[in-house]
Structures are given as structure tokens and as C-alpha cells.
Amino acid sequence: MNRTIERHKNILEFSLSSLLRRKTKNASLLAIYTLIVFAIASLLFFLSAMKREALLILKDAPDMVVQRMEAGRQDLVPLSYAKEIAALRGVREVKPRLWGYYYDSPSGGNLTVMTAEMPAGFIKIGSGVSRLRRATAADVIVLQSYDNEVPLMLEIEEVLPYESELAAADLVIMSELDFRKLFKFPQGHATDLALTVANPRELSTLAGKIVDKFPDARPILKSEMLRTYDSIFDWRGGMMLVMMIAAVLSFIIFAWDRATGLSAEERKEIGILKSIGWETSDVLLLKFWEGAVISLSAFFFGVIAAYVHVYFFSAPLFQPVLKGWSVLYPQFKLVPAVDTYQLGVLFFLTVAPYTFATIIPCWRAATIDPDAAMRS
């Protein structure tokens, strides 16, 4: 037992000194390896942070939203639906909601407009809007209404101080009166209905009842929204990852090439080691330690760099790809969400392929004939 540990210690020590001896070659390998780990780790961290944000937003979402479809497209919901649905057993509350999107032509941004109980003539805006319009509390914002007559003059009551900005940046909250004026929104209709139920287990039964009653209604459950968010992020992330796997593959080829194309110098060294009494498995162990040191350093540096990139600088390299190209670009710090699972996945995506790719080249190197050194 002791001898085994000593053997590992001695060989590990020698492998460290070997790595240092070939500084330039190993530094370039380490740099590329770290870059790969960094890219994939950034992506994984970013995805999980985004999912977490989405989860935060949906936490306050209603149990169920009912929309109305007309010819397969979403349409306004008559308020009469709300009354009838509220009468169903198990429904605690039905709230008609008014919301929509406003294209702000001067800035070219798309704003999300929602309503709340507040005095007419006042609005609350998200920080993105505030940035875009260079307006803060007590300033007046002008919005062009749909009837092409008087523009709406709205005073900013406050800029929303959201801890997470992802969804709130482009938000404008106004009174129902202003909303109907702005969009010429027909009376007696709502954008959709938000339902609260007594027992969440009955949601799907209830959804069935609603569809029975109104064949043109489309109930959407909170869990479905969560699922959709999740799979969208997974899908987008997956696409990115597929592209990155191409990068990983080229790296593997590079690593293979590095390991196979042993320089004459290295071949000679292994030949010497074998001639003075090192055995194939000793050289394999040497190569294992070299690989482990390189892999673990690359993993360590890559993960730290990715952590800084994603959580301190909000992943500037990925945002455009993963969040869509909005002018109203949220500027926010992602909240760290790293767990062992992600690190495990990351390990599997980077270190494991590298290790498998180097098995054969290392074995080739280790099986150089011991008498080769005597024949040079």
C-alpha cells in the first residue's frame, strides 16, 4: 500500500517537472483547453441563471391564464367569459387582464404595456425604458395613441426597482383608462383572464371544463409555462452547445495530434525512461498524471473565468444569441446559480472527451521499446 502511494507520489512529482520542462508546448495546450472549458461553462452557467430568472418571474404568475382563439390566433376575451368561468366550481378568482406591446418609433424599442390600479395620467416604467427615453420619475413621456389624434402625455410616477430586470426592463404600467385610450381597446373585452384556483391539483380538470364550455378558449397552466420556458432555454442552449461541440471536436483532434505527434525529444525521453527500468504501466501512469494536471488546471481556470464572465459581467459574449436582439437590452447582474450537477455535466463535456482522446496516443508513447534507447 505504502509503496503504491510512494510510486504515485514519485511519478506525479516527475510529471510536474516534465510539464514545466516543456513550458511553451503545454502552455498552449492549457490555454486552448481552458478556453473550451470557459466557453462551455459560461454557456451552462448562463443558461441556469436564465432559467432561474424565468422561474422568479413565473413565481408570481397566475395558476392559469385563459386566452381566446379566433381562427387559431389569439384574440380578445369578452368579459362575459370571465363571469361564467368564475361560476365554475373550484375557481377562486378570475381577473381580466389588459396588456399589450407598444412599438416606440422614436427609440425603435418594443415596450410591454400592462395595467394596474393607478390614477390616470401616471405611469410606472422599467429601467430599460427609463434608459431608452432618458427619463426618470416626475418626467413626462409622450406616447402616440392608435387613433392618431392627441398624443398621450404621461407622467412617470416611478422607475421600477426590480432586483431582476430580465422581464421588467421594457415594462410600462399605466391605468386601464390610459390603456384603452392608447390602443383604442374595445370596452367589454380583456387581453386574457388570470385564474386563481382553490386546489392546484384540479387545474387540469378545470382546464378541461373551460374548454368544454368555450371551445375557443385556450387555458394555459403555470406549469406549462414553466415547462415551455425550460425547454426553450434548453433548446437554445442546446443549439449553442451543438456548435460548441464542433469546437470540442476540433480540440480533441488538436489534443490527439499533440499527444500522437510526440516530438523526437519526448520519444527519446520515454525511451530513456524505459531503458533505465520504467515499465509500460509506469509511463502510462506518468502520462495519466500529466493529463490529470492539465485537465484539472484547465477545468479550474475555465470554470473560474466563466463564473466571472457570467456573474460579474453578465455574460457579454452570449446575451445577443440567447436573449434575442432587443434594443431594450436588460442590464443586470445574474444571480449565481452553480451546483455540482452543472459542474458534473461540464466535466463530462470537456475533461472526459479529452481523456478518452488521449488514451491511445499515451499508450503508443508508453509502449516504445526499452531497447530503443540503445539503438539510437
Next chain:
Amino acid sequence: MILHPAVLSLMTMSLLAGIMVLLAGAVGVRILFSWNIKSGSELQLSLERQTYLVSTILAYTFVFQILSLFLYIYTADNLHGLFVGAMCAAGTLNVNEYGYPVLLLKIVNFLLAGTWLIVNYADTRGYDYPLIRAKYALLLLIAPLVLFEAYEQYRYFSGLHADIITSCCGALFSQDTRNISGDIAALPARPMAIAFFAAMTATLVSGHLFYWKGRGGWLFSAVSLVAFLVGVASLISFISLYIYELPTHHCPFCCLQEEYGYIGYALYATLLGGAVTGLGTGVLMPWRNRGSMKQVIPQLQRTLTLVTVILYLLFTLIVLYRIKFSALTLGW
């Protein structure tokens, strides 16, 4: 198909491992046909060199199998939100008919790769490599299984489509469903607990006998294998109840979660580790008194037996600890 990062990584790695093991299998076939230790021919020398490649591949595959087993369960758990009705890994694995076979294959391949490494360890310590043919015959069993696992796993993941209604773990492991996992959960807790402690005691006793007297190696190995199976069944049948402190929750995966202090890892690590070493002890039995192995195997078997007994003891201690400090008390 779900483009989840973990799914992609599991599939790539299985593919890589499959290719490597296939390569090892090819070497194995050549060795089975042409091995002749007495010969100094170039063919023999090159075959000997290739045995190093095979053992390296198998060592990495072994580590890969255990990691992929846990990553697989974890991923299934992570994806459960995508499937209506799935509340944890148990539900996700049940989305299509490949989920559980893949899990089983991963466990079997882990045990086989571990056993192979034990045989290999013994073999390379005998100067005439007496186990070489047995070893490579075993390899020819492992290689197709690892490939099959990669294929089944591909079928499982490619058959995953978000939103399929599945039975969640509550339904799958509750008593009224009539499938295999339901049957295990339906095993009554009390007789199962008795069987569990009996199996662990039997392992301890037979291990003790084998360790000190060198007798009953076969018995010990068989008992330890039975104890492994009983251990897994007990985990579902009654140990889980104490972990979750719910009289009806039988899921064998939830205990890997943070909420339960990752206790599942300790349980599975000790149980799987003990199973490998126990199995390895038995596999070595036929060569115990042959030529160069006389020096190697009995000593090795003693160590393996000791490791098995210690790991199973640890498992039992963790279980006892959970039972003692669980808020749940079953009336028995």
C-alpha cells in the same frame, strides 16, 4: 429529443466509451486466438503490449460508468419538469420503455467493469498471466453490453418529448400499481427489514469465516450478491420511508437530492462498492490455488472481503442512523 446539455454529454460520452470498448474487444478476440506466453514472437510481444491498452481503457470505462450512472439519474431528475406528472427522476425514466433498462445496464456494466479490473489486477500479478483467457472472455461480454447501453440510451433520449403524461414517482412506487417497481415497494416493510438485516449479518459472518479461515469463498460471494439485491429492494421498500419521513414515498432517487443531505450517494457508493468487491472475490475462486496465483489471489481475496464487509457495514450503519433519527416511526 431534448437538447439538454447533460443529455448531449451523456450521449457523446457513451459513444466514445462504446468505441473504446469495441476496440478493447477487438484486441480481446486476437488475444483469445493467438495468445502464447511461451513465445517470443513479434505477434506475442505486440499482443502483450496491447493488454496495457485494454486495461487502461477498462479502467477509464469503469470510472466513466459510475459517473454516468449518477449523471443519468441526476439528469432524469433535472428534466422531470418537462413532463406532466413526473415529479422526480422516477417519472422521467418512465416516460418511455427505455429509461429503466438503461439504468439497469449502467449498473450491470459498472459491476462487470469493476469485476474485470479485479480479475485483471490478479492476473497481472501472476508471471504467466494465468487468467488471461477468462479475462478476455469476460471482456467480450462487457463490450457488447456497453455498446448496447449507448444504443438504448440514445433510444431513450431520442424518445423523450416534453409533455408526455407519465406516472410520477408517487404513482410508480405506490403499492397499487402492478409492475416490477410497484412490487418491490409493495414488499411489506417489516419482513423486508428482517431480510435486510439477515442478509447483512450473513455477509458479515461468511466474510469473517472466509477472511480468517479461508473457507466458504463461494458462499461469501453469493451472500454478498444477495445482500446487494436485498439492499436495493430494502432501499425502495423501507429505508426510503425513513429517509423521506413519509409512509408512502418509496422513490430510490430522491435521496440523491440536496434536501436529503445527499445521503443517497453514501448509500449507493457503499452498496455498489461492496457489490463489486464481493463479486470479484467469487470470480477469482476457480484460480485460487493455481500455480502463480497461489501467491496472489488468497491475499487479494482477503483484502476484497474486508472491503466488502466494511462497505456493507457502513451501509447498514447509515441505515440504522437514519432509522434512529427519523421523525417517522413505523408501527411494528
Next chain:
Amino acid sequence: MNMISLTNISKSFHVGKASQFVAVNDVSLDIEPGKVTILKGPSGSGKTTLMTLIGCMARPTSGRIVLSGMRAAWMASEEPAGVEITSLPERFLNDIRRRTFGFVFQQFNLLKGISVLENVMLPAYPTGEDHREFAKRAGVLLEQFSIARHASSPVEWLSGGELQRVAIARALINDPSVIIADEPTAHLDTALSREFMTIVGTLKKAGKTILIASHDPIVFDSPLADRVVEMRDGVITSSGPKP
């Protein structure tokens, strides 16, 4: 003491190909313990190949090599002391090689970029011996060959004679009973070659078995040589009188 006996040893390369050739052909030879044996012959005569076979670096294509009087850890206790090394796998050959043979090469074969001390200790790394133990032994050897002051310098800084002594110190680190040297004086001038033979003398006095392949008269005409075996084209042409 070890006695090495070779019976009908042959070694062929590239069997079955056009380039097939027989490097050592049906050689039988006994090497006496505690003596200096010289293998003499032109280059290409098979001396080096024969030495790699004796030194457990390679396995013969046919024939038997027996090391008598040695006992390895993996041998059953009832077996007689002595090993037939011809059909041992590399792992075991290597084990024997490490504890029985020390090698000195024509090119010295020292690793560039690491210190003299590390070079000397290199053969001991994979044995699993405690680092302090063999470091101590290496220190003693460096003293003995008066190169201790270079211990921490990289080998590139050393002169030819010093390199030679480092190579010998390295061959001795695992305390082998047999020293095998392949053309050790080929890159040395006369003075250094004589110095080498002086060292051989001390090793012989210390009871080591020494086997040198050389076509340098300083070596094979030396009074230290107990026996000179001549080789040509893979066969022994004159095996000299047994000492």
C-alpha cells in the same frame, strides 16, 4: 550470486517480412558472477541485441535465459531460486531488470533539463521506494564519483567525463548486482576511457558482475577483463577461456 546462462538464444526482427533478419543466432553462453566479461565485435555483430536480451529489455524469439540464484517477490516460496526469464511478460521482466541490472549507455542517455541528482534518482521513481531513502543513496553515489557539487545543475552544464560518472551513478541507484555497459568509451578520449576502467575496477572489487560490449582496445585489453567473447554476424566466434 547470480549466474546468467543462455541456451540457444536467437532474436529475429521483422519476421515474415522482406526486411527480416536474425540479429542473434543460436547463442549459448554462461556469464560468471563477480567477473568482468567483454563482448567484442564490430558494430552490427549483435552485441547490443544480445545485451538487451540478457538485461531483460527484450525477449528472445527462441531459446532460454536463466538467472540463477535470484528470488523475486512474486515467486512461490517452494520454487527453487532462479528464474527462466524468456517467457516472462514485460511487467515481470522489468521487475527483475530493475533490481538486478544497471545500465550504462553509449550516449549516456541522460534527461536534459533536469538536475544531475534527479537524473541519478530516475530509475528509483517507479519502484515505490520512499523518496528520502533513494535520495540519500543518490547523495552517497554523487559523493563517491565526486560530482556532488553538480547535484542541482542541469546535465547540459557537465563535461563528458562528468556525464559518464552521472550515468554510472544512475546505473547503481537501485543497487543492482549486474552492470551492463554498451560501448561506454565510444565518446570518451583516452584519459577518460582509462578513468572509466578504473571505476570498473572498483565496481568489480565491490562484487558486481560486469558485462561490457566494446570494440575499444582500452576495454578488451584491460587486465580487468576476465573473459573476452567475440561476436560476428550474430554468432559467437570465440568465447574465450572461462576464468
